[in-house]
Amino acid sequence: MIHVSIRDLKKSFGNTYVLNGINLDIVPGELFFLLGPSGCGKTTLLRSIAGFYEPDAGSIHFNHKDVTKVPAHKRNTAMMFQSYALWPHMNVAHNVAFGLEERKLPKSEIEERVLEALRIVRMQDLATRKIHELSGGQQQRVALARSLVVRPQCLLLDEPLSNLDAGLRMDMRNEIRRICKEFEFTAIYVTHDKKEAIAVADRMAIIEHGQVAQVGTPKEIYRRPVSSSVASFIGETNFLTGYIEYTYGDTALVSTPGGDFEGRISEMGWTPERGEQATVAIRPEAFVLRDDPSFKNTLPVNITSSMYLGEIAQYQLRSKTGDIIRVSELNPHELRTASQEFLYAHAEPNDVVILRNRSVQPHPPVSAS
Numbered sequence: 001m002i003h004v005s006i007r008d009l010k011k012s013f014g015n016t017y018v019l020n021g022i023n024l025d026i027v028p029g030e031l032f033f034l035l036g037p038s039g040c041g042k043t044t045l046l047r048s049i050a051g052f053y054e055p056d057a058g059s060i061h062f063n064h065k066d067v068t069k070v071p072a073h074k075r076n077t078a079m080m081f082q083s084y085a086l087w088p089h090m091n092v093a094h095n096v097a098f099g100l101e102e103r104k105l106p107k108s109e110i111e112e113r114v115l116e117a118l119r120i121v122r123m124q125d126l127a128t129r130k131i132h133e134l135s136g137g138q139q140q141r142v143a144l145a146r147s148l149v150v151r152p153q154c155l156l157l158d159e160p161l162s163n164l165d166a167g168l169r170m171d172m173r174n175e176i177r178r179i180c181k182e183f184e185f186t187a188i189y190v191t192h193d194k195k196e197a198i199a200v201a202d203r204m205a206i207i208e209h210g211q212v213a214q215v216g217t218p219k220e221i222y223r224r225p226v227s228s229s230v231a232s233f234i235g236e237t238n239f240l241t242g243y244i245e246y247t248y249g250d251t252a253l254v255s256t257p258g259g260d261f262e263g264r265i266s267e268m269g270w271t272p273e274r275g276e277q278a279t280v281a282i283r284p285e286a287f288v289l290r291d292d293p294s295f296k297n298t299l300p301v302n303i304t305s306s307m308y309l310g311e312i313a314q315y316q317l318r319s320k321t322g323d324i325i326r327v328s329e330l331n332p333h334e335l336r337t338a339s340q341e342f343l344y345a346h347a348e349p350n351d352v353v354i355l356r357n358r359s360v361q362p363h364p365p366v367s368a369s
């Protein structure tokens with residue numbers, strides 16, 4: 001198990017910085033996810049950790065040892081790619097053994113380690129099968145065994161499940177978590193699948209424009225995002241803008257044109273001042289539709305469209321001031337239909353996040369000059 005420490009990491013291609021000062025600590029035995037929009041630099045960061053790219057600036061330490069300039073084959077990491085590129089003409093065991101044979105290890109040790117890796121992924125009974133005789137999920141397991149056979153200190157996974165269908169993905173993500181936890185790997189996992197990350201990660205980093213926007217457990221990031229971009233990246237969110245009325249502890253009240261909302265302040269160390277602009281973020285499932293206007297934290301709305309989807313009902317609503325609000329109602333007994341009459345969309349303060357308003361910057365390429 002290793003501790004991976006990344007400091008001020010920068011990497012450019014041509015004159016554009018793709019990693020723009022990454023700082024991260026991944027603790028021993030942690031299953032850590034890198035998540036973010038396409039092109040934000042996730043794969044570049046993973047490849048830098050593997051040693052395939054040398055950064056322009058900054059450092060990478062494994063257990064306090066500086067590996068920034070150590071070549072990939074001496075880092076004791078194993079990387080599993082999106083396309084798992086197995087050799088079709090070789091059988092399972094031979095595919096797994098290949099990396100060890102290249103390293104010229106003794107035959108008996110290779111056999112022992114291949115068997116151990118196949119046991120971990122529960123493929124020991126299919127060791128002599130040809131790759132083309134395996135299902136997609138079984139091929140995936142062979143690719144994982146091939147990564148594990150080198151006994152890496154750190155397992156790096158780049159979209160490892162993107163070639164699998166939905167059912168297999170679910171099985172394999174649970175399997176990857178089981179293996180990482182049982183054998184105490186430090187693992188760094190890149191995906192753009194938010195549900196996969198929320199279900200499997202111990203912690204995750206949201207990367208935006210080559211920088212870390214937020215680090216936390218899936219619950220922390222889902223329930224207390226630090227910005228509107230993180231909030232909307234990780235799940236659907238309603239935003240209302242307004243002004244701070246008052247603050248106490250980690251709670252603030254924001255007055256929006258449609259109604260007042262009390263909620264939790266998104267960022268540690270930010271003490272909003274009265275009159276400061278702020279944004280209220282509320283997930284669709286955090287709203288409850290009521291006929292009674294007497295609740296606090298409520299927005300008068302009318303329904304513009306509604307859809308029954310079995311386990312949930314989805315509503316699109318319009319507030320008096322024209323804001324479009326989306327609400328999901330779990331286990332709906334009846335579907336409310338579009339009407340001109342006002343209902344009241346209520347959210348508990350604990351489910352409301354108060355975000356600091358920052359001027360939203362479009363993302364120009366950052367010059368590496």
Ligand SMILES: Nc1ncnc2c1ncn2[C@@H]1O[C@H](COP(=O)(O)OP(=O)(O)OP(=O)(O)O)[C@@H](O)[C@H]1O
Nearest residue numbers: 013014018036037038039040041042043044045192
């Ligand atoms: N070898 C390279 N040469 C030039 N540009 C590159 C290279 N590798 C990546 N890039 C660029 O760097 C940016 C980040 O790429 P990267 O693959 O790290 O993003 P990502 O977050 O993994 O994206 P995705 O989710 O789409 O896989 C992209 O604009 C990409 O085109």
